[in-house]
Amino acid sequence: MKIGNLLEQVREKKPLVHHITNYVTVNDCANVTLGIGASPVMADAIEEAADISAISSAVVLNIGTLNERKNQSMIAAGKSANAKGIPVVLDPVGVGASKFRNDTVARLIDEVKLTVLRGNISEIKFMAGLDAETKGVDASESDTVNVDDAGQIAKGLAKKLNCVVVISGATDIVSDGNKIVYIENGHQMLGNLTGTGCMCSSLIGSFCGALPEDSLYATVAAMVCMGTAGEIAYEKVGHLGGGSFHVVLHDAISKMDAETFERRAKFHEAS
Amino acid sequence: MKIGNLLEQVREKKPLVHHITNYVTVNDCANVTLGIGASPVMADAIEEAADISAISSAVVLNIGTLNERKNQSMIAAGKSANAKGIPVVLDPVGVGASKFRNDTVARLIDEVKLTVLRGNISEIKFMAGLDAETKGVDASESDTVNVDDAGQIAKGLAKKLNCVVVISGATDIVSDGNKIVYIENGHQMLGNLTGTGCMCSSLIGSFCGALPEDSLYATVAAMVCMGTAGEIAYEKVGHLGGGSFHVVLHDAISKMDAETFERRAKFHEAS
């Protein structure tokens, strides 16, 4: 597989990616979606959520700033996508931090068939039914496990939910329940910028929207894309601080080309 | 008419511009409003929408992330502005993409007298009752028409709604139903950044708030302003990517002066 080709597919097909997402990082989500070559639409009203999903190529559900009204729209959008065979990405932001988040995610995975689930280690451990000490929306240090254990957690949950599972972290892990892909791209400054997780989910939606038949590698490509952009941003302006890093991260995504992507990608598979 | 003078009027009068707008691009809308010299206020609760409009110099209604609650506030704000003779700008984001958007816009134009309506070609074609293939919130390529036809569409709709109509695109078109103004400023990178349409609507609100007696040229000035800022941003940092372009677009708006504005403006009139 030439991972650079996957990027070219996104730019060529320009998939419409419907987001029901939080208001904290939504602007960044829209801009990375445009930056990678897809087209974002954000529509969370129950009166149109299903209609917009039905004309989209992928649906991204993000519970960052959830409320009962949005939750119903997420279910309606997810079901509408399921009915049409459109990929659905779930970002269970902060699950474990409140009963309301836990109940919302439980309803979502009960009613909607996911294509990809992406979270940090605290969120994915919680989803896997393991002890997790979720502290707000950032991964808790006490939840850190070694990379091999994380791989098995992702694989087990992927098998259980019959979808691709991603654990974002120093090493990103992607599993479809069969293969496990370990991605070594990225930089720790990504963890000091709000929304880099949400932006990963938008990129996953963009790649899956263009490549619905291969959600495992579409997801790997999306994670490599964010990791590589983080490395480029760090190399160029990391010394200046978080504001410049934020700007150049968007530069790097919008200027990403197949050759750079291919050359910088660092991942390997196991099972 | 010296278009540079219009800019000076905004900076001098500092109009308060009430926005009921989407949560995707609202920060950029607030910052361009401040950048051009006006003062933004965002208030969408039904309990205060009419009160805030009544103390403002212009009202901008944007349906990007609409919901039933906000729709009622938009109508209340619009009626309040109408009662006081305050200009009302409508940005019908994504109209045509769902029945809910279509119904919302129909109610708005039924209950509120607009001063300016601004959209992309897909949105304006839909509003004019023509075949349009709205795909999310971006203009659909299949909706592209030649510039003269677009001018006639804008003029016809302006006459019908008795307001100024703007079609944003490679050539921006502004008509009051009598004159048609074609604006050649701008750069295609504006189309790869989320919210540049919304920001145009905020600038239109800012100029109309300062120049309520001349909504046609206030609107032309606003569109020239965004186009010129886009050109400057492209010239300075377009090669770096979308993040830097975004930043320098705000720089250019906040540093815009009457002389640069006058010198760079490229527009001509027809009928």
Add this chain to the structure above:
Amino acid sequence: MKIGNLLEQVREKKPLVHHITNYVTVNDCANVTLGIGASPVMADAIEEAADISAISSAVVLNIGTLNERKNQSMIAAGKSANAKGIPVVLDPVGVGASKFRNDTVARLIDEVKLTVLRGNISEIKFMAGLDAETKGVDASESDTVNVDDAGQIAKGLAKKLNCVVVISGATDIVSDGNKIVYIENGHQMLGNLTGTGCMCSSLIGSFCGALPEDSLYATVAAMVCMGTAGEIAYEKVGHLGGGSFHVVLHDAISKMDAETFERRAKFHEAS
């Protein structure tokens, strides 16, 4: 007191700061919270507001884009914080501009014990029961008073509400009802960027979350931090415009170190 030490305390303790805030400036609030070394969580649903506050180290309530649903969540979050002795910061954005804002703030201070109240001179004058001509969310020029009078207004209101009161302006004023601290850091470009007030409130939440036993100097440190970052941003890129200033403001906060902080801080006390 070494003010640089307070900064180190934030970076060491990484307090979780729960925000119920507006959707205009929320991304900037999250990023300054991360930049200074704390961890933001934004959760405004009534179903979880109290739960999230209970696991946080500080709560920031901001009425920028209030609505009845959020208002109830703010009260629930504030009460939950009060019950646990967690600091509560209130930013009464635009109070005075509508009856709804006034009523909301009255209910909040009636039901929730505040630790810090931060506003511009128009907002604080209104809260103190003085004549104020609030024009939207920016301070009105006609409300300007001399620095000594402002100090007395802050002190009187602090005594009345039994909390720390901050008036943001060219000179920032902080009083606990006993001491008055005058801070001379800052730059006027901060007033041309949306959200710098909201960001101050996030920094106050971050410092108070790390230093709950000393809300006066925690608040002074937060205001010095924003002022100093504004000076650095102006020195580096002020000539370029508002977009670059915005970026470098975030750089300066994320790169702030105890030595720079200590050296640049300009404040003095009176009573």
